Amino acid sequence: MSSLLEALNKGILTSSTEETIAIGEQLAKALAPDTSLALYGDLGVGKTTFVKGIAKGLNIEKPITSPTFNLFSIYKGEKQLVHLDAYRLSPEQSVESLMIDDFLKSPYLCVIEWPDNVPELIDANTLKLQLSIQTNSTEHFIQAIQNSTA
Ligand SMILES: Nc1ncnc2c1ncn2[C@@H]1O[C@H](COP(=O)(O)OP(=O)(O)OP(=O)(O)O)[C@@H](O)[C@H]1O
Numbered sequence: 001m002s003s004l005l006e007a008l009n010k011g012i013l014t015s016s017t018e019e020t021i022a023i024g025e026q027l028a029k030a031l032a033p034d035t036s037l038a039l040y041g042d043l044g045v046g047k048t049t050f051v052k053g054i055a056k057g058l059n060i061e062k063p064i065t066s067p068t069f070n071l072f073s074i075y076k077g078e079k080q081l082v083h084l085d086a087y088r089l090s091p092e093q094s095v096e097s098l099m100i101d102d103f104l105k106s107p108y109l110c111v112i113e114w115p116d117n118v119p120e121l122i123d124a125n126t127l128k129l130q131l132s133i134q135t136n137s138t139e140h141f142i143q144a145i146q147n148s149t150a
């Protein structure tokens with residue numbers, strides 16, 4: 001296991017957006033093929049900021065913005081980054097209608113915000129990260145959630 005994943009298992013505190021971006025950047029380079037990424041955490045904890053770091057690690061130059069109407073965006077890079085923001089996914093809208101299944105494996109890297117809204121997409125190949133803001137602190141915290149099967 002890479003030292004970054006070991007550090008994420010313990011949890012990493014970041015005190016600036018740049019630090020969060022730097023971790024995403026390193027993780028993008030360390031992720032095994034066919035792995036996708038689920039970013040858990042409340043509004044404003046830094047999920048999209050982390051995706052910016054992932055994009056940087058994949059040498060994607062196009063700026064990352066939160067997908068709105070289309071729910072997900074694809075960016076061309078060393079891997080094709082699929083950024084899914086499931087926040088606005090309505091209960092009537094099935095995951096199948098997104099036709100995103102093919103994006104869960106190489107050469108795509110799928111990164112999911114609000115993964116609780118798309119449980120169908122989360123499996124043993126999903127690295128789960130919990131993001132949070134420390135109480136009484138400006139620091140943000142990123143920690144890997146252990147797979148119960150791991
Ligand atoms: N250490 C930090 N890491 C990440 N973001 C930070 C940090 N410190 C401050 N911020 C700020 O917190 C905000 C995080 O916003 P971001 O859009 O990344 O959150 P989000 O989790 O994607 O929110 P949403 O649920 O609305 O999509 C940004 O304004 C960012 O500048």
Ligand SMILES: [Mg+2]
Nearest residue numbers: 047048066113
């Ligand atoms: Mg976001």
